[in-house]
Amino acid sequence: MLTTTPLPFSAEQQTWYERACAKLDPRRLQQLLYELTNIHSPTGAAREASEFMARHLGNIGMNASYRRMNERTGNVVGEKRGSGGGASLMLYAPIDTHLEGDESDSPWVGPTDPVDLKPSARMDGDWVFGLGASNPKGMIATLTEVANALIEADVPLTGDLLVAMADGGMPVDVAARDQAGMSSGVTHLLSRGVAPDFAIVMKPWNWVYHEEPGMGWFKVKVKGTLGYAGVPRGTPGFRSSVVPAAQVVLELEQWLIEYAERNTSGVVKPHGWIAGVQGGWPERPAFPSAVTEIFFDVRINPRTSPGEVKAQFAAFMGGLQARHPDFDLDWEMYGSVPGGTTSTDNWIIQSARRGWEHIEQRTHPTPDYLGGQTDGAALRRFGIPTARIGWPWPAEGSPEPLAEGLGGMGATYIPDLMPCARKIMYAVIDTLTRPRAELGL
Secondary structure, three states, rough: OOOOOOOOHHHHHHHHHHHHHOOOOOOHHHHHHHHHHOOOOOOOOOOHHHHHHHHHHOOOEEEEEEEEEEOOOEEEEEOOOOOOOOOEEEEEOOOOOOOOOOHHHOOOOOOOOOHOOOOEEEOOOEEEOOOOOOOOOHHHHHHHHHHHHHOOOOOOOEEEEEEEEEEOOOOEEHHOOEOOOOHHHHHHOOOOOOOOOOEEEEOOOOEEEEEEEEEEEEEEEEOOOOOOOOOOOOOOOOOHHHHHHHHHHHHHHHHHHHHHHHHOOOEEOOOOEEEEEEEEOOOOOOOOOOEEEEEEEEEEEEOOOOOHHHHHHHHHHHHHHOOOOOEEEEEEEEEEEEOOOOOOOHHHHHHHHHOOOOOOOOOOOOOOOOOOOOOOOHHOOOOOOEEEEEEOOOOOOOOOOOOOOOOOOOOHHHHHHHHHHHHHHHHHHHHHHHHHHHOOO
């Protein structure tokens, strides 16, 4: 079990913390969230939302800039410098949404009527609805409110506070927009002078995590021959690709379950799910397809390389072929992102856990296993110690009907965010009011 090293605030730090928390304003947070959710920002096309946030961070007193990637999109960085001699701490969240919010999402997302799938915002009491209103825009609004309250409280910082958000944070690969996704934006950001000593990533679930998985994308091709509906079964020269694919799906599903168990370690359980099957033409149902493709994402534990996962899958495919010598199979790994980890003894992990325990008034337990991938893995791979901290998710008690399953990650109950804001504020005060030597730097 991970342990938290106690380090009580000084009287001054406690005063600064209480003063800053008193400035946290849930109505201001909600208004920002509403305005940001009203700006559509699909992966690779987040320019308007990013420019809006750059202006907003400037208006609250940060030195803010829009970092262009191309004509359609860019990233955002705001900075509030301290007096000097301290660390730099970046509060980070992605800014792009995982869905397009248009007809191209149908029918794959299911019914598109629920309010959390709409690329426009709606407020109802303490709720904000709209595509991405929870993840990622609820996170952006919360981190911004932390910075706003800190600045209004006039806390005398020694170190520098950064608030950053980047496009390309969703686990997608949008070819039409310069292959946006798979941490493309944060990689661009970190490669161009944004170099904090520590980072805090806000993401769902009410725990502090020190590591996150990567991901591996695979495609299996089941090959046959082009057929015709009028051909009797057993006709020489015709081999279905579709029927064997059904057997491959069943065996692959079992392998994914066993893979997750076999590769679980630390706080990561690397789940995987079959995402889709494609083959043939809906407008030509008389002609069975010569190829049926199965594609899936399997998560990668930080202690397992993408190459090792590829080797594990190769062994599975070798066994599958041996069990079904009549199947004509091919496969490829077409996407890979390594996982990332930070030492549990690192300052930012310990500080985030102290903040969590201060608000929760209990010892931080061993968190639930994590399978979700974020830009935090990329931050850690760049050598930036990173803590992931979040809030209870999904929100419960919505006055509006929401999409089943993951949906649009677009329903936020503002009171749920405020304890997380106070936890993050604790780590900010803890980190940025000390000299570097006290932080292990």
